Amino acid sequence: MLKKCTWLLLLLCILPIFGCGDQRILEDLGFIQTTSYDMLPNGELSFSVSIPQADPETSAKREVLTATAKSSKEARMIMSRQTGMLLVSGQLRNVLFGISLAENGLHGHLDTLFRDPSISSQVKISVVEGSAGELLIEDYKQHPRTGRYIDMLLEKEALGQTIPKVTLFNFARDFFDQGIDPVAPIIKKHGNNYITTNGIALFRDDRYVTKIEPQDALVFAFLKSNFREGQINIDLTEINGKKENVMFSSLISTRKVKVIRGMQGIEKVAYHVKVTGSVLEYIGDTRLNNDLERRELEQRISQYISKKADAIIALMKKNQVDNIGIGTYVRNRAGYEQWKKMNWRQELQKLPVECSIEVHIKDYGKFR
Known part of the structure; x- marks a missing residue:
């Protein structure tokens, strides 16, 4: 028993020494x-x-x-x-x-x-x-x-x-x-x-x-992948012809990419994006509690995002880059042999890419 106590005491004495050594090394x-x-x-x-x-x-x-x-x-x-x-x-x-x-x-x-x-x-x-x-x-x-x-x-x-x-x-x-x-x-x-x-x-x-640009980053995210959570500020002045601003929040975005093939090969690529969110802030004349006027607002938001998406596609075509992965869908649809024959960066410049954005306002706050 005495021998066990001696070994335990010796162990307790050694442990602090090891601890100090580790601290000094760190x-x-x-x-x-x-x-x-x-x-x-x-x-x-x-x-x-x-x-x-x-x-x-x-x-x-x-x-x-x-x-x-x-x-x-x-x-x-x-x-x-x-x-x-x-x-x-x-x-x-x-x-x-x-x-x-x-x-x-x-x-x-x-x-x-x-x-x-x-x-x-x-x-x-x-x-x-x-x-x-x-x-x-x-x-x-x-x-x-x-x-x-x-x-x-x-x-x-x-x-x-x-x-x-x-x-x-x-x-x-x-x-x-x-x-x-x-x-x-x-x-x-x-x-x-x-x-x-x-x-x-x-x-x-x-x-x-x-x-x-920072103000277009979320639209780029719509094209690149599905996601949950995010917010975007939308200035509809150019589309509506009068001052109108929407803060669209709690976004849920899903996309589908369809590659349409014809007799001459790939004819076009179509992006369909569904965006659902809440109106956190609204400045304008639309009555959000009116179903018809709210649907018209959704169409204006869709038009705004579609315009931004088209501009992003045009920017990528101009610089011969494909950062949203259009080529991966074309490659899978065309097949490996046809893909290997393509000069994809040049093909991208002349390939029609359509963006369809569907926006749904799920709620517009507690105020009615």
């Missing part, structure tokens, strides 16, 4: 949370990383390291010499690419991230309008940790469908798949005050080509 690790990539005018690459500070003896919330190098791994070695911590990538959450680098192609840089076994495929990809490094280095007064601020902003906006949630996996899947091009959210810095989302970047393969 404090010595630099967990990279966010990293940025920029192309400099001379063709070299600039890299920055944001590392949350766990040391209670320092008042700083994070440490930011910057290096200029030919590759991210070389930059990592340079930045390692600037800090007393051992840099690790296991907690990486966001990768930011400056727009100048995105225009030159991201495949090589994303390939490096994929090859690193410590980096999750769920790391979020974003394009920065301007310099990604400057956005990451800046301290925003109301947000002590810029990396966490960016991560929370992207998560929240993706829930409302104003931007797509694009991970390393999503981007690579669309890059390697035939019949669809990748997308990524765009963010930008406003002085020293805040960061905002600024639309959706459209890629041709791995190169940034053009963007969807």
